[in-house]
Amino acid sequence: MRIDYRKASPGAFQAMLGLESHVQSSGLEHPLIELIKTRVSQLNGCGYCIDMHTKDALAAGETGQRLHLLAAWREAPFYTPRERAALAWAEALTLIAGRHVPDELYAEARRHFSEKELVDLTIAVIAINGWNRIAIPFQPEVGSYQPPAAGGS
Structure with a gap:
């Protein structure tokens, strides 16, 4: 790792964790969140984040087949139609x-998401995208991430 951003700027890291906490408690389905995180990380070319979110998705019960085909989801x-709307939304915002x-x-996104859900999906x-833009320049070790143990935090 070039810079341990967690230690170099703990306040910034805590702010990012706060945003992440909101996403996790938003009510959006966890599998959908992991698909979005993985797809956006693919678009941005963030190896560390792709590794992390595919591992998290698999640990949460996602199938390897869906993860392998995520780059060609269309x-x-x-x-599902809801997942497709979310993936298209995520790609549009990222690009x-x-x-x-x-x-x-x-x-199309509004057909599948309430106002609150669409705002939370946007967040x-x-x-x-923020995590990708932290991980790419500071280069945490790709492959080093391990999902939390079941029932852990």
Whole structure:
């Protein structure tokens, strides 16, 4: 690791953990959150975060098949309409420069998510983009993450 960001700026790290805590307690389904975190991390090329969130997803019961095909989710029949709307939303927000968020995409997201859920989904996308932008430059060791033990914190 280039810089241990947790120690170098504990206040910033705690702020990020606060955002993460909100996402986890938002009421969004945990499997959906892990799919979003994994897909956004793929788009951003964050090896540490891809490793972390695929491990967390598998530990939570996600299938290897769905994780392996996540980069090609539009072609794979294994995702629900709600998951597809969330993945499209997450991609649009992550790749927002020059594209913005088309009305059609917003309308599709609203068909599957309440106002609160869509705001919380947006916060989840913001959070993982933030984590990616911390992990990529400071390079924590890819593969070193271990999911918490079942029933642990």
